[in-house]
Amino acid sequence: MVAMDQPTRQQISKWRRYLANERAEAAVYRELARKKKGEERDILLKLADAESRHEQYWQEKLGEFVGMPQKPDLNTQLMGWMAKNFGSVFTLALMQSAESRTPYMDDDDASEQLAADERVHAEVVRGLAVQGREKISGNFRAAVFGANDGLVSNLALVIGVMGSGAQSSVLLLTGVSGLLAGALSMAAGEYVSVKSQNELLDASRPAAAATQLAGELDVNANELALIYRARGLSNDEAERKAETVFQTLQERANASHPSSGHNPAEAAGAAHQDSAAEADNSHGVIGEAWSAALSSFCFFATGALIPIIPFIFGMDVTPGAIVTIVLVSLALMMTGGITGLISGKPPLFRALRQMVIGLGAAGITFLLGLLFA
Structure with missing residues (x-):
């Protein structure tokens, strides 16, 4: 008769498989981190550390039954191979699916902390994968x-x-x-x-002549805001945008010496062109x-x-x-x-x-x- 505190053969086999998978997944994250820099690298290393903690959990659970190291599942082996030979986009996509299908949700042998970690990992990996997908x-x-x-x-x-x-x-x-x-x-x-x-975007760009008029506008009436409202901004947003342009105009006028030939209209036009260029950049880059x-x-x-x-x-x-x-x-x-x-x-x-x-x-x-x- 099996003692209450001794795992069954089925449990030992399952826990050894979990242990192998966690060890392999930690290696995958570290391999991906090796090819990255900055914030993304730090996130991947933290995920690897979390997988190592999960590995330690199953090692302690197995105790004397830990046995020889086993091979992970084929899917996990595939992710390891892809991490070494391909970009992170495909590997992270597979990892996202693997983390989402964690068996810990329905396994009483896994702690609630492990199940919660895997759900969080799925969302973290999803975020990293989204960034990669957007690039390609x-x-x-x-x-x-x-x-x-x-x-x-x-x-x-x-x-x-x-x-x-x-x-x-x-x-x-x-x-x-x-x-x-x-x-x-x-x-x-x-x-x-x-x-x-491209032709549609050209037609949507502000006319060059209009950008030279900012210095001649009535600051109190603030008709410059009408331009921004016509581009789709709300009244409040347009007023704030126009106020920023006039503020920039004033700062440039104060910084310029009267004898330098400073032209307020040109300064306003430059400030307005800066704003127009910022709006124009939102269209993104359209290929030739x-x-x-x-x-x-x-x-x-x-x-x-x-x-x-x-x-x-x-x-x-x-x-x-x-x-x-x-x-x-x-x-x-x-x-x-x-x-x-x-x-x-x-x-x-x-x-x-x-x-x-x-x-x-x-x-x-x-x-x-x-x-x-």
């Missing part, structure tokens, strides 16, 4: 989605024509045409979009139209190239179709998994979902091709 979300997300669009659209086109009974040479011509047509369309659309955004167009072309073309690779090497229709589906399935799972990681979601489900959607679209076009065979 623009260009990286555009690359992933652009390549995915090329994959799905050209696969559907090639498979649809294949359903009509076309030969491999026709499939190659179709695929190349689809690649060029889609990539050029994406590039043209991106060029027009970015160009239109040609650069955006070229990027879209390359991203789409990269994805669209994969479905026609077998036919470039002269493969027959049937074996070429099999190779195409395998290659595209792997590529779709990769883009889906990356999208899941960036979004902080489990990557496997997103990878499988992306593959099913892409192959489903190809299946529909294949059936349509059979109708015209």
